[in-house]
Amino acid sequence: xxxxxxxxxxxxxxxxxxxxxxxxxxxxxxxxxxxxxxxxxxxxxxxxxxxxxxxxxxxxxxxxxxxxxxxxxxxxxxxxxxxxxxxxxxxxxxxxxxxxxxxxxxxxxxxxxxxxxxxxxxxxxxxxxxxxxxxxxxxxxxxxxxxxxxxxxxxxxxxxxxxxxxxxxxxxxxxxxxxxxxxxxxxxxxxxxxxxxxxxxxxxxxxxxxxxxxxxxxxxxxxxxxxxxxxxxxxxxxxxxxxxxxxxxxxxxxxxxxxxxxxxxxxxxxxxxxxxxxxxxxxxxxxxxxxxxxxxxxxxxxxxxxxxxxxxxxxxxxxxxxxxxxxxxxxxxxxxxxxxxxxxxxxxxxxxxxxxxxxx
Numbered sequence: 369x370x371x372x373x374x375x376x377x378x379x380x381x382x383x384x385x386x387x388x389x390x391x392x393x394x395x396x397x398x399x400x401x402x403x404x405x406x407x408x409x410x411x412x413x414x415x416x417x418x419x420x421x422x423x424x425x426x427x428x429x430x431x432x433x434x435x436x437x438x439x440x441x442x443x444x445x446x447x448x449x450x451x452x453x454x455x456x457x458x459x460x461x462x463x464x465x466x467x468x469x470x471x472x473x474x475x476x477x478x479x480x481x482x483x484x485x486x487x488x489x490x491x492x493x494x495x496x497x498x499x500x501x502x503x504x505x506x507x508x509x510x511x512x513x514x515x516x517x518x519x520x521x522x523x524x525x526x527x528x529x530x531x532x533x534x535x536x537x538x539x540x541x542x543x544x545x546x547x548x549x550x551x552x553x554x555x556x557x558x559x560x561x562x563x564x565x566x567x568x569x570x571x572x573x574x575x576x577x578x579x580x581x582x583x584x585x586x587x588x589x590x591x592x593x594x595x596x597x598x599x600x601x602x603x604x605x606x607x608x609x610x611x612x613x614x615x616x617x618x619x620x621x622x623x624x625x626x627x628x629x630x631x632x633x634x635x636x637x638x639x640x641x642x643x644x645x646x647x648x649x650x651x652x653x654x655x656x657x658x659x660x661x662x663x664x665x666x667x668x669x670x671x672x673x674x675x676x677x678x679x680x681x682x683x684x685x686x687x688x689x690x691x692x693x694x695x696x697x698x699x700x701x702x703x704x705x706x707x708x709x710x711x712x713x714x715x716x717x718x719x720x721x722x723x724x725x726x727x728x
Contacts, residue, residue: 374398374413380452383411383459391415394424399462402447409447412458425456431537432458434514438504442497444525444533463535464678465527465671468583472521472590474674484625486670487587488655488662492648493532494524495580499644501537502573515571519579520560521586528671528678530664558602559594563635566603574637577647581632581640588625589614593633609635624654 373396378385383400389410390397395418400411418424432449435458439445445461466474468490475482501514516523516537525533558566562578565571585593593611596602605611611633615626628650634640641647655662671678 374455380411380413380455380457381448381450381459383409383457385411394418395428400459402459408462410444410460410462412460414456428456428458432456434512435460435537437506437512438501440497440500442493442532442534443501444535460535461533463525463527463531463533465525465531466675468521468524468526468587471526471670471674472586476590478674480673481590482587482670483666484588484622484658485655485660485662485666487584488625488651488660489664489666490524490526490532490587491580491584492651492662494519494534494583495644495648495651497532497534498573498576498580499648501534502576502644513572515573516576516579517565517571518557518560519576519583520557521583524583526667526671528668528675530667530671532667558596558599558606559592561603561606562637563607563609564637566607572637573643574640577632577640577644578634578637580644580647581629584632585611585614585629588621588629589617591617607635609633622654622658624657625651628654 373388373391374380374385376385376387380400382403384403385398385400386408387399388396389399392415394415395412396415398411398413400409401407402409414425414428432446435443435446436449444463446458447461448459450457450459472482498516498519501512501516504512504514506512514537516534518536519534523534523536525535527533560579560582562571562575565575582593585591591612594602594605596605613626614621614629615623628647631650632640632647641650651662654660
């Protein structure tokens with residue numbers, strides 16, 4: 369654990385910090401209890417190391433402003449944006465579950481694969497949330513032209529009751545952003561950035577379509593889409609379109625699903641789906657061809673198979689005891705993601721497609 373966290377049981381506005389969930393270069397995430405409602409929330413606080421950094425503060429406030437304009441079942445909701453004694457924080461919906469990176473790790477540990485139905489249900493739900501963000505207009509009625517720019521396994525969460533939430537708009541770009549990326553700086557995770565994002569060109573919603581294609585590839589194959597020993601190598605693979613199509617990894621990979629992935633990963637944005645809604649329509653068509661039921665129930669079955677039946681009970685941490693880091697619940701927006709690329713859940717060894725335990 370790096371950085372200096374706030375003492376547990378600290379009160380920020382109406383929220384009492386219960387447990388540190390994650391620390392990142394930009395912000396720290398705490399599980400907190402909201403006074404009066406006894407509701408568990410996630411509180412995102414600009415890290416003390418970045419508190420005096422104007423760029424970091426601008427990005428943090430941009431995220432708060434942007435996410436506060438969004439309201440969709442597949443986006444983590446924001447309850448309040450406030451400051452307490454100079455500490456800026458964002459109170460958000462707490463998702464009792466895991467991110468997709470953790471989900472793939474659990475599947476690998478169980479030596480099984482994510483069923484197509486569950487993978488498609490997750491990606492369609494995330495796409496629906498992103499489509500809402502892409503179409504959102506500001507108070508003046510003008511489109512926000514919002515692009516997430518950091519869609520990845522670690523920024524899509526799944527709850528134990530099957531809900532899917534896109535999180536972390538920390539580096540999102542929109543018309544109302546007060547902070548804009550400086551020339552020469554590329555933000556995002558190398559393995560998920562679109563070709564135009566990698567080379568610093570202007571981006572639009574099709575950048576998020578590309579990232580969803582990477583997520584769908586990795587959920588359905590259990591393998592990395594764009595690999596490499598460094599961020600540069602991974603970005604080069606993205607720009608050159610160097611990846612192994614699913615149908616070449618598995619001879620029985622469904623043709624329609626392979627086609628969806630190839631289209632989403634087209635190097636030329638003009639050849640990708642024009643919107644997340646169009647990608648959803650293509651996935652629905654693939655489901656009809658295969659007779660799949662990509663539903664919330666399929667996601668719940670997967671979560672129960674991998675994690676068992678979960679209850680939302682939370683023990684209050686003893687502030688006198690050392691903090692034990694739990695699996696990350698909210699990921700940070702980062703300029704690179706070298707650590708994630710070395711994680712065992714993202715290794716080069718593929719998961720066998722073992723259907724019987726999960727398809728039932």
